[in-house]
Amino acid sequence: MRRQLLHPAAAAAVLALLLGLSACSSGADDPDPSPAAASGTPETGSDDSDDGSDDGGLPVGPLDDYIGVGAGAALSTDDAEYLEFEEEIARCMAAEGFEYVPFVPDVDATLLPDGSMTLDVTGGSFPDLPPDEFAARFGYGISTEPPADREEQRDPNEAIVARMSVAERVAYHQALYGDVNTLDDRGYLAGTAMSNTETSCVGRADAGEPTADERRSAEKRAQRVRDSFASLLKRVGDLRDEQLADPRVEAATSSWSSCLAAAGHRGFTELDQPRARARDDARKLLGPDLSGMADADPTRLAALRTAEVDLAVADEACLRDWRRTFRAVKLDTEERFVRDNLEELEAFRTAMAAAVADQE
Template sequence: MGAVALVLTGCSADSPNAPSGSADGEESPLKEYMGVHYPGVDHREQAIIRADDPGMSEDERNDYRRVEQLVAQCMQEEGFEYVPRSADDQRSDIAEYEEAYSLGPEEFAEEHGYGITTLMFKHDDRPEDPNEEIRQNMSAPEREAYDRALNGEMDTDTTHEAEGHPGELPPEKRGCRGQATAEVYPETADAPVTEQFAGLMSDVASLHDRIRNDPRVTEAASDWQHCMADSGHSDLEHPDEAMSSVLQRMTDLRRSAQDEDSGDMEDGGTSEDLDQQQLAELQEYEVDVATADYACRQEHYNETYREVAFEMEQEFVERHEDELERFRDAIVRP
C-alpha cells in the first residue's frame, strides 16, 4: 500500500536512540535482513517508513481508492457515514512528519523531543479528516459502535493474542476496513507471514536482551544514568526508561481526558481533548528529557552499545543467515 504508512515513535518503547550504524556509516549486521523490525534501529527511521518512496503507482492508487470506496459502502450498510479519502489526502497528512524526521538526531531532539507529544498534537491546523469530525460529533456509545464497525473487534481476547498481526483475524471480525482490505489485497490480508518467523523473532528478542545485559553495556548504562542525573533526571535509571517515561505520562494524560468526558481517546482525539497546560508541560518535559538523553547517550552509551551489538549481531547472522534471508525476502523486501 505504498508510501503512506506512518508509524509514530509512541508505538514502541525500545531504545529510541539506539544506533543502527557505526560512526563511519557501517550498517548494523541485522539491518540488511530485518530493517525496522529489529529493535536496535534508530527511532527516527521507525517513524517514517519508506519516506523516500517517490509515490504510489497508478495501480496502487486504484487499489487504495477501491479500498476506501468499499469501506464507505460497508459503513453505510452498518448505518454510519464514511467519507472515502484519497492517497493524496494521506500523503499530505504525513508531509509535516517527513520534514521533522529529516532533521539530524540532535536537532530533532532539541526541537521535537522523541516526536511523541510534540508531533502527535502539534499541528492541529492541518486539513481535518472528515471521518474524525464525524466521530467527534458522536456520543461515546455511538463512537464505540462506529469504531467497531470500522475496525472490527479490536478489544477481544482474540485480537490481543494476535496483537500486531491483524491478518490472523478472520475478515468478518476485522470490520469494514479489514474486509475491504481483504477483498482488494487477498494475498496479503489472509497470510500471517510473520507467524512462520515466530521462532526467529523470539531469538532476536533474546539477542537484544543479551546485548542489553552485557557487562560492557550495563556499565555504559550506569554512566548514562549519572549523566542524566546531572541533567536533572535522577529518576531515570536506564536508557530504555527515558522515552518510556514520556509514553507513560502521555498515557496518563489521555486517560485523564477520557475519564473526564467518558469518551474514547484511544482511536482518535486531538489536543483540544487534553488539558492544555498539562500537555504543554509534558511537551516541555519530552524535549528536555530527549535532549539530555541524546547528549548522555552520545557521551557515555552509544559507542559501547554499538560495539557490543555489532559483535553479537554478526555472530547471530552467521548462525541464522538462511532464516534471515527468508525473512528479508518475505517481510522486508516482498
C-alpha cells in the same frame, strides 16, 4: 527526519497496509512486529555510534541484508491503492453500523530498532534538525505543531468519534481494530500503540478482501514466499523479542528510567511512555484530536509546550546509552543468527527478490 507520531483513527490502517506492502518494495519485513508497533518509541538520535547511519538512526545489522528492516514508505492522497484499502474499511464499518470516511494522510512510516513504527506527517513546517536540537525546540512535535499544519492532515473520523457516547466509541474501536487495544475511560485509544485483529475491519481489509486488482500480483507472490519461509520469519520475530529481553537491554532500560527520574520525570518504565504521556497531556487541553490550539488558553498552552519540551529533552538525553547498548546487542544476536541460519536466509532473499522482480 522523523518528527511526529500520528495517532488518527486511520493510523493502524496505515500500519497494516505498510506491513503488508513493505516486502514488495524492500525485500521483506518482520511478519510479526512487536506489540509496540506504531507506538511512540523514541526516535533514534544523533550520538557517537558507528552503526553506519549518519544520524544515529536505525542501526544496520547483519540480518538487514537478508530480511530488511527500517524500510520507509510514503503515502499521499493520490495513492489509489491505499484509498482502495480505506474504502474497504469504510464498507466493513458501514456493515457494522458505523460511519467511516476513507482518509489517506501524507505520512512517512519507518520501523524503529525495537520493532515499533513511527507514522509521521510529511511536508510539515518543522525544520530538519538533529534529534537533540529538535527536542530542545519542539519537544515531540505534539503540542508544538502549528494549527495550520494539523488542519491539513485532520482525519474526519476523529470528529465522528468525538460525537459518540463512550459506549459507542468502545464499539467503534473494537469494530475497527478488534479488542486488542487499550481504551481510556472515555473510549478513546490510550497511549500511542495500536494493533488490530484479523477479524477487525482493518484486519479484513489488510487480508486482501477482493479489490480491483486483488491487491497487487507482486504482493501475492511475496506473500507466498513469506508463507513458505514462515518458520524462518517467526524465528526472526523471536530474535527481536530476545534482543529486547537481553539482560544488557533490560539494564539499559532501567538506567534510562533512572536517568529520567533524576531529571525530574519519575514513573516511566517503558520507552514509549514519555511520548504517550505528552500526548495524553496535550489531549486534556487541546481535545482528543489535538485540534484546539487556536482556542486554548495561551498561558496553559505555553505551560503544556514547556512541559513537553522538558520531557522530550530529558528523554532524548537519557536514550543515548540505551541506543548504544541495543546496537551492540543487535549486532551480537544477529551475527549469531546469520551464522546459524545462513543457508535458509540466502534462500529467502533469493526467493523474495525473484517474487518482486517477476512481471507475470
